[in-house]
Amino acid sequence: MKQIVISLLANAGGVGKTTLSVHLAYEMSRRGFSVAMIDLDPQRSLDVFCGLAPAEPSKTLVEVLSKDFKGNWSLAPVWKDFNVNVEVCQGHPLLAEIANELVIRKRGEYALSDRLKSFPLPHNLIILDCPATLGMLNVNALAASTHILVPVQLEMKAISGSAELVEWCISTAEELHLDPRPPILGFVPSMYDESVAMHRQYLEQLPEIAKQLHLKLYPKVRNSNEFKNASAHGLPLQVYRPKHPACKDFKPIADDLAALIKDRKEKK
Template sequence: MNMRKQKVVIGILANAGGVGKTTLAVHLAQEVSQRGVKVAILDLDPQRSLDVFCGLPAANTENSIVQVLAKDFDGKWPLVSVWDNPSIEVCQGHPSMAQLASDLVIRRRGEYVLADRLKAYPLPHDLVILDCPATLGIICENAIAASTGLLVPIQLEMKSVSGVADLVQWLIGTAEDLMLEPRPPILGLVPSLYDKSRAIHRQYLQELPEIAAKLKVKLYPQIRDSAEFKNCSANGLPLSKYRPAHPACKDFKTIVNDIVALAQEGKA
């Protein structure tokens, strides 16, 4: 299964909720779309936070990612455009993803269903972003098998920082167990929800370069904590559409540059 022949697929994974996975997903989608990259976001999380962030009404099962992963999927991806931007489409999540996970455990090639769907019914987008659940189970294994690269948002709190090495090892070990070839690289750690007024955040941020170096993983610049991220998500918009002049819009620039470069390589 050589996913390098597919479009660029970025899985966003963490082993805890509330670390900024969906914030990262929607803002990367918005920013890369402004550079001519067509994006699909697939919501693999039964909590379906992506609906809120995109201002979408809840989807039924037949119009969600559950249908894509069902045995009788007919190849018609249930996608909806967001933010009046034809370059961004979303495949919505659904709470029944939790039940589907139990079904995948006993299905033949259960860990590869999403990868199989993307291979058999490829999306026309240049980039696919996978917004993953916080539970490291078979849904995340599907994301790893389908991805060409992984991003790991990390909150600057003791539990998240101390657990990042275990998470990275789990990601690497899962790719090995699934015998992926090539194995999706970890593109980088993304410090999120950074509050420079908090001494503990400043301390952990200073420690992260050494941790990343030991793990041989790139460390991206931090994404600041801002009330405007909460405000824009409550309005179903990315920050660059809600408050275009807000300085936090620039926090994603380095990651966006890398992803656009990958997407352009995929077109070549």
């Protein structure tokens, strides 16, 4: 696979997966990379965050994962007025039914991986925005990924769940015989509010947890109502409020992704 494919994985909802997906996509495209976001969530989170209208199933990931897919990816361009190259393969509620079908289909765990190999996308970076439950769609994401990123909400349940997610990634990759096994780039503390004592406490504990799991810990992504305001307009914060301090929170991750893309190009 010529590009980087990164899964945003978490085993809980509301931890900032889509926020991270959208803002990384914009940050990378602003650096000159082409980006495709694939929405594996039946709740169509990316539609909302990117200002896209719901699409017919034939124009979404439902078609891509169907048995009869012929390679005609339906990709919706977003933020065209801001000189970026970002496209979205939209989600659909029927993905929940497709997930059940994949359980009994031959190579069902590899459906998305097979599509990306047989009908490759031209983008430098593919971001997989995954559901909050570790079902068949997330298994597909894992099998298709070159790397994984784990957003972590600063709550005890979310932190303990993230450690369990790491174990799930390792065991599932072994069961799928993935070679190489997609590495976890790191934890991303998300939705951080400095005024909340619990957030400050857990942020202090995360470095030791990450160290025990042999994972990188990225700087925090702060919480702000402006993220919600931006998504209500279908825009990333970098466009909606370009001088907002949270716009810089995505730079360290984007730096690593840019280095990975450059390294992959050089090896090719």
